[in-house]
Amino acid sequence: MSFNSIEFAIFLPIVFIAYWLLKNKNLRYQNILLLIASYVFYGWWDLRLLSLLIILSVSNYLIGIYINKNEIDRKRKNWMIAGLVINLGVLVIFKYFNFFIDSFIDLLSLAGYNLPRSTTKIILPVGISFYVFLSLSYILDIYKRTLNADKNIIEVLLSLGFFPIILAGPIQRPSTLIPQISQKREFNYDQTFDGLGQILWGLFVKVVIADNLALYADDFFHNYSNYSGSTLLLGAVFYTIQIYADFSGYSNMAIGVAKLFGFSLMRNFAYPYFSRDITEFWKRWHISLTTWFRDYLFLPLSFAVSWKIKGSKVFYIKTDLFIYIVASTVTWFLTGLWHGANYTYILWGMIHGLLLIVYHIQRNPRKKLFKKIGITNDHLVIRIFETIITLFVVIIAWIFFRADNISIAIKYLSNMFSSSLFTYPTIFPVDLIVIILLFIMTEWISREKLHPFQFDSNKKLNIVLRPVLISIVIWAIILWGAFKNKEFIYFHF
Amino acid sequence: MEKMNQDEMKNLVLNYLTKEYLEDVDEEITFDTPLISSGYVDSFSMISLLVFLENTFKIKIPGSKATPEAFDTINRIIALVNQYYV
Numbered sequence: 419m420s421f422n423s424i425e426f427a428i429f430l431p432i433v434f435i436a437y438w439l440l441k442n443k444n445l446r447y448q449n450i451l452l453l454i455a456s457y458v459f460y461g462w463w464d465l466r467l468l469s470l471l472i473i474l475s476v477s478n479y480l481i482g483i484y485i486n487k488n489e490i491d492r493k494r495k496n497w498m499i500a501g502l503v504i505n506l507g508v509l510v511i512f513k514y515f516n517f518f519i520d521s522f523i524d525l526l527s528l529a530g531y532n533l534p535r536s537t538t539k540i541i542l543p544v545g546i547s548f549y550v551f552l553s554l555s556y557i558l559d560i561y562k563r564t565l566n567a568d569k570n571i572i573e574v575l576l577s578l579g580f581f582p583i584i585l586a587g588p589i590q591r592p593s594t595l596i597p598q599i600s601q602k603r604e605f606n607y608d609q610t611f612d613g614l615g616q617i618l619w620g621l622f623v624k625v626v627i628a629d630n631l632a633l634y635a636d637d638f639f640h641n642y643s644n645y646s647g648s649t650l651l652l653g654a655v656f657y658t659i660q661i662y663a664d665f666s667g668y669s670n671m672a673i674g675v676a677k678l679f680g681f682s683l684m685r686n687f688a689y690p691y692f693s694r695d696i697t698e699f700w701k702r703w704h705i706s707l708t709t710w711f712r713d714y715l716f717l718p719l720s721f722a723v724s725w726k727i728k729g730s731k732v733f734y735i736k737t738d739l740f741i742y743i744v745a746s747t748v749t750w751f752l753t754g755l756w757h758g759a760n761y762t763y764i765l766w767g768m769i770h771g772l773l774l775i776v777y778h779i780q781r782n783p784r785k786k787l788f789k790k791i792g793i794t795n796d797h798l799v800i801r802i803f804e805t806i807i808t809l810f811v812v813i814i815a816w817i818f819f820r821a822d823n824i825s826i827a828i829k830y831l832s833n834m835f836s837s838s839l840f841t842y843p844t845i846f847p848v849d850l851i852v853i854i855l856l857f858i859m860t861e862w863i864s865r866e867k868l869h870p871f872q873f874d875s876n877k878k879l880n881i882v883l884r885p886v887l888i889s890i891v892i893w894a895i896i897l898w899g900a901f902k903n904k905e906f907i908y909f910h911f
Numbered sequence: 912m913e914k915m916n917q918d919e920m921k922n923l924v925l926n927y928l929t930k931e932y933l934e935d936v937d938e939e940i941t942f943d944t945p946l947i948s949s950g951y952v953d954s955f956s957m958i959s960l961l962v963f964l965e966n967t968f969k970i971k972i973p974g975s976k977a978t979p980e981a982f983d984t985i986n987r988i989i990a991l992v993n994q995y996y997v
Contacts, residue, residue: 730966
């Protein structure tokens with residue numbers, strides 16, 4: 419079931435009413451209801467895949483208990499490794515098996531051995547990368563002793579399969595979700611209205627912005643050889659906004675839905691396209707994933723590399739930069755691969771890794787240069803220039819992410835940077851562009867808020883502003899919403 | 912080298928961070944200011960800081976201690992260093 423479906427519009431109010439009617443009864447009943455609702459929500463896609471989620475969650479619950487009850491480090495480590503093998507094994511089999519086999523056959527064919535390709539393809543369980551990462555953080559946090567293994571199986575299963583986050587995040591770690599699950603939740607009008615506003619904004623961004631842009635972006639990327647450079651540039655810009663609107667729209671809905679049940683989830687997007695540099699971009703884009711990689715891979719790996727190094731330089735490179743390059747390369751390779759079994763995602767990850775390394779190499783010399791020539795780092799022109807440059811490189815990287823393969827991405831880029839880049843685009847949907855500009859303007863005005871529909875109820879102006887804006891957005895959804903595409907891009911990751 | 916006291920250690924770390932990464936920060940940085948969760952210190956700065964701590968105090972911090980929480984404030988950083996600094 420998807421947030422933008424009729425089924426969900428029926429499902430949500432039923433669960434919401436039943437949940438709060440249970441308020442004065444046992445918290446356990448509320449959690450059982452949420453768990454059943456979560457499994458109905460997930461099982462709606464495919465009942466067979468629900469069994470995979472349940473088996474994996476129960477395995478993690480048991481492994482957590484075994485890690486916790488063992489005081490001997492070696493035994494704790496063995497159970498932790500068992501947990502990693504099971505979770506990563508499931509991910510590799512269901513998500514990457516076909517990719518690895520195909521890559522292996524391609525490699526052999528280069529050496530002159532032609533093997534037949536299997537026609538059997540393993541089905542990709544929706545949201546698998548998200549729930550496996552939830553499970554991994556559960557196991558690793560227990561191992562690091564930052565989380566106690568919960569003996570209440572309902573609470574653990576719910577933290578690993580909570581329906582607002584199960585399909586596409588935010589990757590809310592069980593260490594921050596279980597304490598909320600095990601505490602009594604009180605119904606709060608402000609939180610509920612805030613949640614409803616956030617859901618509405620997310621729905622608007624998905625069906626009006628993302629899904630309308632998808633119609634054009636898909637066409638431009640499929641038929642790139644038929645379009646002028648300027649149209650392809652427009653296509654790349656459209657896709658840049660589409661993927662943001664699609665994913666941030668989903669995240670807003672997920673966070674909003676969780677609020678209806680008294681839960682507070684972490685922020686996943688913080689207006690990333692207004693970032694001044696690439697590090698800022700990654701502090702604002704898919705925050706739950708980037709912090710996951712930082713905490714469970716990048717930092718432990720950096721420490722491990724640092725442990726092996728003696729001296730202030732390695733291969734003429736300063737030690738800290740060397741460690742950063744090694745840890746970044748591995749982290750961004752895997753961040754790319756996390757998104758999907760395709761070389762395009764890996765290359766996209768590596769591009770971002772490289773951009774971050776370059777940023778850190780130039781950071782200090784640039785600071786010195788600015789000081790020398792008397793330019794302040796906060797100069798408005800510099801800020802605008804750097805924001806545009808950052809957005810430009812992000813757009814170029816999205817082309818690799820969106821293209822079906824690397825060869826198409828390169829052709830798309832070469833067609834885009836042709837002489838026809840300076841002609842009027844073949845297709846230029848003025849009405850859609852006006853809506854996008856209004857959307858960008860709203861995001862800019864709201865950039866200090868968690869989401870544009872976050873209203874301070876103490877301000878009198880909001881008593882008028884709130885219903886007016888809500889009416890406009892509902893009207894826009896009805897008038898311009900594209901409801902054919904029910905899926906979100908990140909469901910496939 | 913004579914062993915530093917706690918205040919000297921904290922001031923040393925504060926001076927290093929201020930000079931290297933927090934020059935543009937308007938807010939006053941104290942020993943309890945959140946550095947990572949507030950976005951002042953990024954991943955690269957954390958590695959830089961790690962190398963600085965290891966070189967200055969002649970210690971090695973194991974990977975199992977590599978949590979952002981342990982690096983989030985100067986007080987926590989010094990508490991971590993104290994476990995290995997003799």
